[in-house]
Amino acid sequence: MDSSLESSSSSQGHLARCSRTCKIIVIGDAGVGKTCLTHRFCTGQFPSRTEATIGLDFREKLLEIEGDQIRVQLWDTAGQERFRKSMVQHYYRNVHAVVFVFDVTNPSSFCNLPLWIDECRQHTLGQDVPRALVCNKADLASGTTSVLIEQGRHLAEVHRMSFYLTSAKGDQMDQVDNIFVTLAQKSKNQRGQRVNECVPLSSRAVTESEIPAGKKTDVRKKWSCFY
Numbered sequence: 539m540d541s542s543l544e545s546s547s548s549s550q551g552h553l554a555r556c557s558r559t560c561k562i563i564v565i566g567d568a569g570v571g572k573t574c575l576t577h578r579f580c581t582g583q584f585p586s587r588t589e590a591t592i593g594l595d596f597r598e599k600l601l602e603i604e605g606d607q608i609r610v611q612l613w614d615t616a617g618q619e620r621f622r623k624s625m626v627q628h629y630y631r632n633v634h635a636v637v638f639v640f641d642v643t644n645p646s647s648f649c650n651l652p653l654w655i656d657e658c659r660q661h662t663l664g665q666d667v668p669r670a671l672v673c674n675k676a677d678l679a680s681g682t683t684s685v686l687i688e689q690g691r692h693l694a695e696v697h698r699m700s701f702y703l704t705s706a707k708g709d710q711m712d713q714v715d716n717i718f719v720t721l722a723q724k725s726k727n728q729r730g731q732r733v734n735e736c737v738p739l740s741s742r743a744v745t746e747s748e749i750p751a752g753k754k755t756d757v758r759k760k761w762s763c764f765y
């Protein structure tokens with residue numbers, strides 16, 4: 539596992555020859571910090587302002603993992619039911635990994651996790667798809683939140699997911715990186731067992747045309763890491 543790549547013509551050239559895409563969806567209640575986590579991973583910054591996600595925000599980052607270039611596509615989904623209804627099918631198509639997020643200061647975001655896990659199951663995502671459970675806003679954790687954190691750990695264990703206690707806002711960038719890099723690595727290894735070669739860009743699992751209309755260009759303008 540290595541560093542992420544800077545945007546450069548040489549890396550983009552190589553990417554065109556040999557690239558794998560890893561689509562990771564980030565789901566959970568409204569306001570738990572999905573946008574902030576994905577933004578932090580892609581830019582290294584905590585956004586100064588966010589608005590409720592409508593439908594989907596799309597961000598991506600190029601990683602080099604064990605000598606292979608991986609295009610990590612993060613699908614930051616809407617937490618509010620009214621903003622996600624029409625998009626749910628898009629979220630789950632060709633997913634390689636899933637991140638469930640709850641907010642350490644918001645017990646109901648934890649109580650709702652079984653609903654999110656169930657939604658995944660209904661879209662035929664089995665337990666073999668690498669998944670992580672993230673307890674976010676660790677910078678706001680206090681004595682009273684320790685029970686929720688332990689419950690989170692336990693739930694992750696029951697569902698055989700990795701557990702992370704993170705803050706999109708805190709100093710430790712590594713914590714946030716770990717979530718996505720580890721999932722991308724697991725997904726790569728899993729797929730490597732099935733297909734032991736690079737997937738050409740033109741036939742990769744998630745093509746840009748699959749990103750819902752209206753999301754591609756404006757999101758890239760705002761968020762993309764290497765365009």
Ligand SMILES: Nc1nc2c(ncn2[C@@H]2O[C@H](COP(=O)(O)OP(=O)(O)OP(=O)(O)O)[C@@H](O)[C@H]2O)c(=O)[nH]1
Binds near residue numbers: 570589
């Ligand atoms: N203190 C603290 N605040 C955070 C953290 N992550 C997010 N927030 C704040 O929580 C609020 C909601 O964050 P978002 O990232 O927009 O939440 P979301 O899950 O994407 O929400 P929806 O798009 O509505 O589903 C914002 O005011 C963020 O500044 C964190 O790690 N620590």
